[in-house]
Amino acid sequence: MGSRASSLLREEDIEEIKKETGFSHSQITRLYSRFHSLDKGENGALSREDFQRIPELAINPLGDRIINAFFPEGEDQANFRGFMRTLAHFRPVEDNEKNKDLTSGEPLNSRTNKLLFAFRLYDLDRDDKISRDELLQVLRMMVGVNISDEQLGSIADRTIQEADTNGDMCISFSEFIKVLEKVDVEQKMSIRFLH
């Protein structure tokens, strides 16, 4: 008579997710419960509609971009592994990270990876640079109809001017990192997961 939701999640899976993301056992089972409750179709994967059913996300101006981050390139279904991998970006950075010696490189919640997540919200076509057009589109999502095209255009131009160091009128990831070097990314892009 175990719990119905977590009986679909095997111990080996939990261990793998633990290694990959750094979440604790109880956090993983609780997040699986949440995943399960969002999955209205009960097919083990979330669709975009499942996310859009969350009212607080639906009214978020960047809601669609955030939802997109959960879906790998070209796919329409997000399974639990992918869900956890994306959420792992928002784990707080601890001083004594146990998985600093991950063979796969940096942990998912490192400063660089958090910045990469944010970068990808701007980079609509995933070509690793933010063009003026893309910046304009994201700005338009955030302000709605309240600011004129000209004003928005000048905001975009100014932003690119400040960030662009190699003169290609686009913002690359390294330029993005440089621009935000004084911002406390670790704190702003972290969610306090309880044990």
Place this chain on the structure above:
Amino acid sequence: MESYLFPFDSLICMLLGISFTVWFTLLLHLYKPYRIIAKEPVSLEQEIQDMRRGGAEPEFDMSDIFYFCRRGVESIVDDEVTKRFTAEELESWNLLTRSNYNFHHISTRLTALWGVGVLIRYGFLLPLRVTLAFTGVGLLVVLTSIVGLFPNGRMKNYLSDKVHLMCYRICVRALTAIITYHDSENKPKNGGICVANHTSPIDVIILASDGCYAMVGQVHGGLMGVIQRAMVKACPHIWFERSEVKDRHLVAKRLSDHVADKSKLPILIFPEGTCINNTSVMMFKKGSFEIGCTVYPVAIKYDPRFGDAFWNSSKFGMVNYLLHMMSSWAIVCSVWYLPPMSRMEGEDAVQFANRVKAAIARKGGLADLLWDGGLKRGKVKEVFKEEQQKLYSKVLVGSTSFQSTNQD
């Protein structure tokens, strides 16, 4: 036959109440915290100002996106709305399988306890309660039809009140509902409207067994229809045809005509419009607050340890739900009658509705939400997203171009 069953049934209620309170304290090792994340309630403006790198106010900063990003992901992990439409997650298990969401197998002792529980509930309590339920409903139909034969007048009203109360009390026994009524001096009077938070159809039985109300609802077919037609013979209830429900003016007119007649009973309305899981009170529809009469708010809070009263209509039909109810340990709830409220000068219907809602939420210990219960089935309105966009735009250009319009 009922008088033979009544004392027996009250005894069961008391025994259940005492024994299970003891058991639950013993079983406290089942405690499991259920919040996943800790959210900080910071406003958009504050957060973005904090993030600005200081200096000569750059209008836009690439880090502004972090606020929306984090709030978005927080709502994916834990949001305030979707969890109101499924049964409340309990901190400790109440030995009912249907409430068992996150608990792993703890011990064989617990399984044995649960097994004994099943035997008692389904083998003993359920048949007893089903018999009572049939008795209650049957009597309601028959007796109200008989009362309907009387000529209109004080005698008829008196009999109708007595009949309704008796039948509802039998139904309360059928559910083994242990109800504590508080502040009965504030009970609704004729010519007013009683509003309460809505968790399940049982709310009606709970309130109507302590006072007489005029019910409001849609005309149904089948058994419900039979009951409705019988009830309306004894005293005036307000049943709407499906088509009439859409016409708001018609609805408002019928309600105001009813309250204007002081000889008619107070109307019972659930302004949320749908069942919520008793952890929060959601948006009240303003219709009942526009009529301009005294409003008697009532808060109903169920104790989830004994049985989950919430009706998840997308998962269970009515019959299934009633079976669940009648096979729980008991329905334990508290009803608070709040002091009457009226619309104040300069207050519009929506503000009045929110004021009443806040009072009910406070008394019942429920979260007071602005979200619409209709989100159970429908999408959220675009206008809320537009509000967020407007807020952000103000932050973006507020200090320079929006000076004249930006004074709040």
